Amino acid sequence: MLDRVAVHQTRLRTPGLGLDAKGVALGAKGLVLLPSIDRLVAFLALYTRQGSLADILRSLVVEIVRSKLGAREVTLLFAAESSDRLDRVAEIARLAGGYCFTGTSRHFVQYRDAAAPFGYDVPQILPSDAALSLYHNAFSQTYEVERRLDVRGLLLRLEPHLDPAAGREPGPRWILAESGLGPALIRYFSRSSVEAEVGLCEWPPESSFDDAPVLRYLFRVPSLPARMVPLLTGTPGLGYFVPVAPGAAVEIGFRHPVNLRACPVFSEAGLVLFRGRGREALEIAKLPAMGDVSAFARVELSREPAVARPAPDTQRPASVVLSLRLVPSSEPWRSVTASWIRPEEMQLLRHVAYALGPDTLRRARIAFTAAGAFLRHPTGVEGIPVGEFFREVHPGLYIPAGYDAVPAVAPAVLFRALGAPAGQALFIGRDGGAVGVPEDAFVPLEAALLEAQQWTPVAATSAGLTAALATELPEVVLGGVGIRPLRDLAPPDAPAEPKALPPGAGRA
Numbered sequence: 001m002l003d004r005v006a007v008h009q010t011r012l013r014t015p016g017l018g019l020d021a022k023g024v025a026l027g028a029k030g031l032v033l034l035p036s037i038d039r040l041v042a043f044l045a046l047y048t049r050q051g052s053l054a055d056i057l058r059s060l061v062v063e064i065v066r067s068k069l070g071a072r073e074v075t076l077l078f079a080a081e082s083s084d085r086l087d088r089v090a091e092i093a094r095l096a097g098g099y100c101f102t103g104t105s106r107h108f109v110q111y112r113d114a115a116a117p118f119g120y121d122v123p124q125i126l127p128s129d130a131a132l133s134l135y136h137n138a139f140s141q142t143y144e145v146e147r148r149l150d151v152r153g154l155l156l157r158l159e160p161h162l163d164p165a166a167g168r169e170p171g172p173r174w175i176l177a178e179s180g181l182g183p184a185l186i187r188y189f190s191r192s193s194v195e196a197e198v199g200l201c202e203w204p205p206e207s208s209f210d211d212a213p214v215l216r217y218l219f220r221v222p223s224l225p226a227r228m229v230p231l232l233t234g235t236p237g238l239g240y241f242v243p244v245a246p247g248a249a250v251e252i253g254f255r256h257p258v259n260l261r262a263c264p265v266f267s268e269a270g271l272v273l274f275r276g277r278g279r280e281a282l283e284i285a286k287l288p289a290m291g292d293v294s295a296f297a298r299v300e301l302s303r304e305p306a307v308a309r310p311a312p313d314t315q316r317p318a319s320v321v322l323s324l325r326l327v328p329s330s331e332p333w334r335s336v337t338a339s340w341i342r343p344e345e346m347q348l349l350r351h352v353a354y355a356l357g358p359d360t361l362r363r364a365r366i367a368f369t370a371a372g373a374f375l376r377h378p379t380g381v382e383g384i385p386v387g388e389f390f391r392e393v394h395p396g397l398y399i400p401a402g403y404d405a406v407p408a409v410a411p412a413v414l415f416r417a418l419g420a421p422a423g424q425a426l427f428i429g430r431d432g433g434a435v436g437v438p439e440d441a442f443v444p445l446e447a448a449l450l451e452a453q454q455w456t457p458v459a460a461t462s463a464g465l466t467a468a469l470a471t472e473l474p475e476v477v478l479g480g481v482g483i484r485p486l487r488d489l490a491p492p493d494a495p496a497e498p499k500a501l502p503p504g505a506g507r508a
Contacts, residue, residue: 002110002120002137012121014135016104020083024112025119027103029059030080030089033073033134034098040074040149041158041257043096048262050092055085057264062151065132065143072146075132086111101134109135152265156283160254160276167242167252174249175219175232176201176239176273176282182217185238189219189293194228196221198296199288218271220290241273250274322407324414324432329404334391336380336401340427341373341387349373349386353449356384361446367437368448374427374437375445390427396439399428 005012005025012018012025020026034040040062047053053060059079066072080086080102090100090111101108102119107126112119122135130142177185182198189196196219203214224232233240233252241249247266250256254276266272273282341349353361364377364384375381381389390398394411397418405414405428418426424436 001123002116002135003123004116005112005118005121007118009118013125014103014109014122015107015125017102017109017121019118022083023118024083025102025109025121026080026083026086027108028080029102029104029108030078030086030111031101031103031108031132031134032076032089032093032098033101034076034093034096035073037074039097040076040154043076043092043098044151044258044263046092046096047089048259051088052262052264054262054264056089057151060151062149062154064146064149066146067141067143073143074149075143083112099134099136101136106131107133107135110137151263155256155258155260155263155265156272156281158257159278160250160256160274162253162276163255164253166255167250170223172243173221173224174241174243174271174273175221176241177217177219178237179215179217181235181237183296185217185219186293186296189221190297192225192228194221194224194293196293197290198293199290201284201288203282218284218288218290219293239273239275248272248274251276324417324428325406326400326403326428326430326432327406329402331404333389333401335393336382336389336391337378338374338376338390338392338398338427339381339384339387340371340390340429341375343372345387346373352384352386353445356445358446360384361449362444364445365442366445366448367441367443369435369437369441371435374425374442376425376442396425397428398426400430403430 005019005023007023010019014025014027017025017027032043034043044053056078059077061077063075063077064072065075078089086100086102090113093100100111102111103109107122109122110120120135120137126133126135126140126142128142131145132143134141134143175185182200186198198220199218201216201218203216205211205213229240232238240252242252243249244256245260245263245266246268247270248260249271250260251274254274256274260266270286271284273284275281356364360377360383363379364375364381366376367374373387375384375387377384389401391401392398393405394415397411397415399405409417415426418434423439425439425442427435427437429435
């Protein structure tokens with residue numbers, strides 16, 4: 001028999017067992033003991049019906065354990081984290097025919113129930129080196145771990161149950177077709193104007209006597225007309241699957257025992273197709289390249305088109321070529337990241353540079369040319385009020401701020417029309433002329449402003465140090481102030497007379 005934990009009890013005998021904020025005996029881990037694999041599937045089905053398995057999946061370990069009598073049972077070990085989680089797990093475990101325990105390492109004690117609201121504690125630890133020691137009011141048993149179960153592998157091996165109403169709601173669908181039916185289904189979808197994508201999947205040969213791999217066509221249909229469902233579900237060689245979770249789909253008319261949407265164990269990059277009637281599931285590690293079925297539509301070539309030829313006496317019209325112009329714009333300024341500083345404004349730049357902050361000097365870049373200096377700043381040059389402002393309409397193409405180019409062609413077309421080689425920044429002036437500045441000519445503004453500073457070396461001599469050390473320090477003597485401390489002071493209008501210092505006193 002176990003000991004019930006009392007209110008405000010602080011001492012517990014079970015190793016690794018403590019009290020949480022509610023006073024409940026709780027270890028770092030929780031453990032569920034189930035008698036068989038069937039009970040494990042029932043536990044997973046009940047748990048995923050009410051919530052997601054993702055909260056315990058990261059720390060979940062499922063193992064087959066063996067008792068001293070040779071009986072094999074199933075344990076689920078997971079991080080407890082809080083008594084609220086274990087309360088829910090304990091309720092589902094009791095419903096599935098199992099037991100819930102809590103502990104930290106090898107010793108696990110029965111979790112709390114209605115008879116012990118604060119949990120249980122063991123009166124004495126079993127002397128054993130077994131991997132697990134479980135303490136319950138009905139039994140105390142040790143177990144050895146036989147093997148570990150993979151949750152994903154278990155879900156893949158579970159056979160879907162027959163459910164005629166499953167998958168009848170509208171939505172996206174997956175269709176798997178044998179290699180002989182794939183081309184016909186592509187033409188059927190294309191002729192019926194059904195939006196679908198198709199890919200070709202490849203599996204290893206089913207037996208050692210087959211050399212060629214197994215090829216099947218995989219279709220992804222966002223929405224399928226209701227009139228096509230009987231044909232696709234009743235034709236041998238076609239599989240009609242309904243997505244139930246990211247990376248998983250179940251054949252129509254069947255239902256998986258576990259809610260797969262609450263078990264995020266399948267990769268979204270692949271796909272697992274669960275088939276009914278005792279057939280094994282098909283797993284696609286990575287989805288193949290998918291293409292629209294309209295690309296496989298029937299191609300018909302018409303006769304060569306007739307080309308109109310001008311009469312011999314017809315003159316060709318003159319080409320329409322317009323020059324580039326800039327007109328004022330009423331739109332607000334934006335992307336003003338450059339300025340053109342003429343040679344006569346260089347002196348003003350020198351004065352303004354003294355007031356610029358360190359971030360502006362570090363991020364701004366400048367290029368000096370015969371036409372003046374070109375200044376660029378990635379976040380805007382409004383903080384440097386010198387020169388003519390330019391805005392960037394295309395990478396490497398600048399026009400004056402407040403102006404638009406006419407004709408109103410796209411900036412990319414204008415950049416191509418200028419024919420600038422790579423590595424050039426183009427500045428279009430108000431007269432329509434363009435100036436190109438090499439990108440490698442731009443240097444940081446802080447490196448271009450400060451000129452080289454001069455410094456003069458000063459030699460140290462030992463004579464000055466010797467004279468300084470030989471100088472005699474004056475002696476300062478402090479005496480009492482007396483009864484009249486201010487008697488030696490003259491009136492404010494009388495001239496001050498020098499006072500003789502006492503013998504042996506120095507001036508400080």
